[in-house]
Amino acid sequence: AQEAREQLEHAHRSLLDEIAQREQAQQKLQMLASFPEQNPDPVIELELDGRVTYANPVARERFPDLVPPNGRYLTPERFREIMRELREADRPQAIREVRIGSREYEEQMTRVADSDRARLYLRDITERKRAQEHLDFLAYYDSLTGLPNRLLYRDRLAQAVADAQRHGHLAATLLLDLDRFKLINDTLGHQRGYGLLQEVSDRLKTCVRNSDSVG
DSSP states (O other): OHHHHHHHHHHHHHHHHHHHHHHHHHHHHHHHHHHHHHOSSOEEEEOTTSBEEEEOHHHHHHOGGGOTTTOBSSOHHHHHHHHHHHHHTTOSEEEEEEEETTEEEEEEEEEOTTSSOEEEEEEEOHHHHHHHHHHHHHHHBOTTTOSBOHHHHHHHHHHHHHHHHHHTOOOOOOOOOOTTHHHHHHHHOHHHHHHHHHHHHHHHHTTSOTTOOOO
């Protein structure tokens, strides 16, 4: 009787373990199936004709025109061209940057195995692009006046001299100094001094041709 009870308990534990494993497997399947739905970025699936067959909630919210079954993300010709390039290059995916409306996206297109469908993941990189553009601006332009800084102005001056030597004409550079500028800062404050620099810069830009540089 004791051995029978032990066998029964063992069978019961095995059954519970099997049920628990099935539940875990089902949870994993549900998680994988719902992943695009939970993705914070737009996820879109396309058929070979460029027609959208699936769009997750974020994609439907941002791009309401893409809602299946009538929405199109790409023209059929462009989609077939991309798929052909992927097949010929034997690559599973293609990545490019695209602009949709006022936002910039990194578009990752992945072929769905054994089919003519593709899945698109669109990551919003607008803020990153703006930050990079701001850094690029600070690297070559003065943040107060918006004029080319010393680094960029020297480069433009070198190009102007090289162009003058190549074509046998003259090039000129003019150095301006603001008299008693320190007095303005000391008596009226630095904010007024900054305003004076901005006003002078704006006036100088109106005095030169488009081909000239003020730095």
